[in-house]
Amino acid sequence: MPLQDALFRPVRAGNAFEETVERLMQAIRLGVVGPGERLPAERDLATRLGVSRVTLREAIRSLQDAGYVESRRGRYGGTFVNSPLPVPAPDRRVDPAELADALTLRWAVETGAAECAAGRALGPVERRNLLSRLAECRDASVDSYRRKDSRLHLAIAEATGSASLTAAVADARTRVNALLDRIPLLPPNLAHSNEQHELIVTHIVAGDPEAARRAMAEHLDGTALLLRGFLS
Amino acid sequence: MPLQDALFRPVRAGNAFEETVERLMQAIRLGVVGPGERLPAERDLATRLGVSRVTLREAIRSLQDAGYVESRRGRYGGTFVNSPLPVPAPDRRVDPAELADALTLRWAVETGAAECAAGRALGPVERRNLLSRLAECRDASVDSYRRKDSRLHLAIAEATGSASLTAAVADARTRVNALLDRIPLLPPNLAHSNEQHELIVTHIVAGDPEAARRAMAEHLDGTALLLRGFLS
DNA sequence: GTCCAATGGCTCGCTGACATACCTTTGGAG
DNA sequence: CTCCAAAGGTATGTCAGCGAGCCATTGGAC
Missing domain, CATH: 1.10.10.10 (Winged helix-like DNA-binding domain superfamily/Winged helix DNA-binding domain)
Structure with a gap:
């Protein structure tokens, strides 16, 4: 069972x-x-x-x-x-069940967080936090992109006001990041990611839960597709 | 921070x-x-x-x-x-922050799970599991309702195929159940709950993610409202 | 120049948790 | 009737992790 x-x-x-x-x-x-x-x-x-x-x-x-x-x-x-950080030697082996499990978990908690954040009345601090993380992400180098990306997604989770949900998002991302480290980070994907980030944050600050959720879902489906493509 | x-x-x-x-x-x-x-x-x-x-x-x-x-x-x-189970003596004090945190977490993971489950091709076992949990829930007595209800929601999480997501739903429900134990369980709420369950499961087996998600969101908002009403 | 507060670095005895092995009870297989 | 497999019950030696206290280093305040 x-x-x-x-x-x-x-x-x-x-x-x-x-x-x-x-x-x-x-x-x-x-x-x-x-x-x-x-x-x-x-x-x-x-x-x-x-x-x-x-x-x-x-x-x-x-x-x-x-x-x-x-x-x-x-x-x-x-x-x-330290700066710069050492690059971890990635193990090549990926368990497909672990991949599916991690992606499903991330999908559920992050789309939920996006919709939830958009449905709340954000304080000025949270709004500023979101926008500055978005900007940092846009300006990030390839080296630091994954970190800035994670910070943005965590800022969205934080905007729900739920510490547990924030922790859940952090854990899910940690698992997915470990897998992402095994595939190349290409500039076109990065640009596309940034466009989607913009959309997500726009919908959240505008207070449109449905749209925020859809945008986040699309964003996650994109990287999920990349991962599955490279690792299966 | x-x-x-x-x-x-x-x-x-x-x-x-x-x-x-x-x-x-x-x-x-x-x-x-x-x-x-x-x-x-x-x-x-x-x-x-x-x-x-x-x-x-x-x-x-x-x-x-x-x-x-x-x-x-x-x-x-x-x-x-044992049968019957002892009824735990509920502590009266509820931290409003804990209430909000637990409800937000549950909302995010359970709506995500519902949508995700509806988006998958369910096997016959999973489908049967969902339907029999639904039936058990409908026939449940007031005493056993909370358990049957939880089983149904867990079956939905299981239908996503993600063990991590199932565990997350279980944890969120455990926290919320601990709070629900402090408020009365009224037959009208129970009937309403069952109608919503029916709707959720229908949309999941029909493979309509958007509708499943909406139905689940409405269902959760209902009990959240009850909780907030009684505990705030 | 002196002092001091805040930080990392270190030691030691105590307890919780573990692995392992063995004992006791029970009910079906033969 | 006998045996035995599977389950709960018990005992013991070992070690990870803890709490508490103290030491060493540093840079600013005075």
């Missing part, structure tokens, strides 16, 4: 160390903490992640070894994201 | 014991393992949940103490869900 598989799935995705590494990598790969920026202080971050400082430090240590961050001591020190 | 709050959320929702109890309760409260039915054997379940048998047994023990299950030894023994 597949329903029981979904409910009786593992309670832990790994040990505390591994999950902590995943979280930090997620923040870096999604561009939530960009190159040159500082992570929260260890004591603070450990509390937020619900993990001991020892465990957090082991995780940070492994990110240092992998070249993602550097730590400096002293007041105004901290752990900083 | 609320985005960082979403990403740097706790890596663990509690200790292994607590999370295991939550999972088992989820399966029981959502009716995935109904009254009189048997849970998977301890060794099997412990493996699936990624938890040691000792920890699982502590969790089961606490469910026994709370009156939710009973264990029998010997071949063809096992842990069985």
